[in-house]
Amino acid sequence: MADKYKQWSVQRLKCELAQRGAACGGRKINLIERLESYDRNKNFREDPIIIPEPLDVFWPITGFQQLRPEHRKSMPQLTYHQIEQYFLYRMAEDKQMTSDLKALEKGKDLLNGERIFACSMSSDDAHIYLSGIVGAAMKQKLSYNFKIGIDKRTGDPLNSHCECPAGKGPHGTCKHVAAVFLMVESFVEKGNLAVRKGCTDNLQSFHVPKKIYDGKPLAADRIPWKRKHTDEMLEDPRKDKYMKFSSGYSSYIYNCMVNFCSQSSTNISLRYLTPSTSLQVASRDHDYLQQPITEHLVDKAVAVSPKDAKDIEKSTRMQAKSKTWFDERKWRITASRFGDIVKMTCRRDTRKLCCSIYQPKSIITYPIIHGRQHESRAISMFEELTHFKVKKCGLFVSVKYPFLGATPDGLVENDAIVEVKCPYGGRDVDIKPGKKFPFLVESNGKITLKSSHKYYDQIQGQLYISGRKLCYFIVYTFCDILILKLEYDEEYCVFSLLPKLEIFYKKHFRPYVASCL
Structure with missing residues (x-):
């Protein structure tokens, strides 16, 4: 190797040293000795550590069926405690704690938002396999494929993989995987299969009337219109002498209205013009009682037979x-x-x-x-x-x-x-x-x-x-x-x-x- 370097030009020797991260100064003989030293010591670097690829888990390709209510009998008991344990500890030899509990909270939001688009099931003698699609949280047109493995006897989660960046297998713990685990838990416990149905799976609904407002009546000036109304649009047409009443007359009208509603069990819109009082204020009007009304309500709420x-x-x-x-x-x-x-x-x-x-x-x-x-x-x-x-x-x-x-x-x-x-x-x-x-x-x-x-x-x-x-x-x-x-x-x-x-x-x-x- 030394004879080889002797035939090189000074410029070539300096370029080789620069590529190895060594100093490039000195005479030609110094450059040659430096290169020989780097060759003997393998460029003064340790052997590279090759990180092995994650264990290739067996995932079946065929035999999947769409998850249906009748599959509940063949599913093992999967509890929230098991799911939490899977997300809390990485399933590796070091038992390093990941505390990936935020994924569980976000998974609940995905489940409640009906973002599980499809879920299919396959099984063998020892395992239950789930595969399907979960929609992204923030984008309507983006979805990810997932794969999950569960122990058929104990229900313990074994493996999981998702196409999203955070869900790489064989033990992915992303929010999409969490949503599926929580869905399976609810399915096994209560029979709730929270998979979004396609448009052809639901009955046609074009004849169904819109939801009717069932709240209490509001005065016209309190209705939350989208358009901004000016004072002219809400001008009171009454004369001035009819717009202002004495406080005593207003109280008289209010008492008549309350008495009429209580005696006749009739609900009239006039009673909604007066704002309702709070429970705390109403309890102070009955200070003659042995205990406040609110405390009586607490006792009544906890009483049991x-x-x-x-x-x-x-x-x-x-x-x-x-x-x-x-x-x-x-x-x-x-x-x-x-x-x-x-x-x-x-x-x-x-x-x-x-x-x-x-x-x-x-x-x-x-x-x-x-x-x-x-x-x-x-x-x-x-x-x-x-x-x-x-x-x-x-x-x-x-x-x-x-x-x-x-x-x-x-x-x-x-x-x-x-x-x-x-x-x-x-x-x-x-x-x-x-x-x-x-x-x-x-x-x-x-x-x-x-x-x-x-x-x-x-x-x-x-x-x-x-x-x-x-x-x-x-x-x-x-x-x-x-x-x-x-x-x-x-x-x-x-x-x-x-x-x-x-x-x-x-x-x-x-x-x-x-x-x-």
């Missing part, structure tokens, strides 16, 4: 995936907040506490995500160790204290509940009382739950409201599991916990909810 309580529990067993679960919890104090109320001091801002109960913010943190992800695993290990079967449950509502509610993590037989805790700080250590597990204490050589911790108030409240006598308290980490049997403490509940909750409800929470009406 024994049959109503059973129906609520049965209809909310999907918990966070059930709209009814959120609706029934809204005006009630749930067991997870019992500890905050019982431990409340005079320095606590009660209005902020009531706001956090009535309008809880959606907070996504690593401890919360960790608890959601591993709760099912903890219950599975509990079933393996104890040979008990844990059943799902919904929101329990107390008949005697209807403003209280509780949702245990599960039920065991007819007299026990299950409550699971997966502490994020102690996920990699053995379970023992200390900094990682501040809710545990060692007593008489045995580990138990601190009676002063808010978890104790939560569990005692759950036992009282559900009418059960025993709680299996499960603490789960990656390397250990602890199962404690906690019995119902009737004396503590009746003489301490419930009176404090009732006082808080009547003195703080009920007035706050009433002020939001």
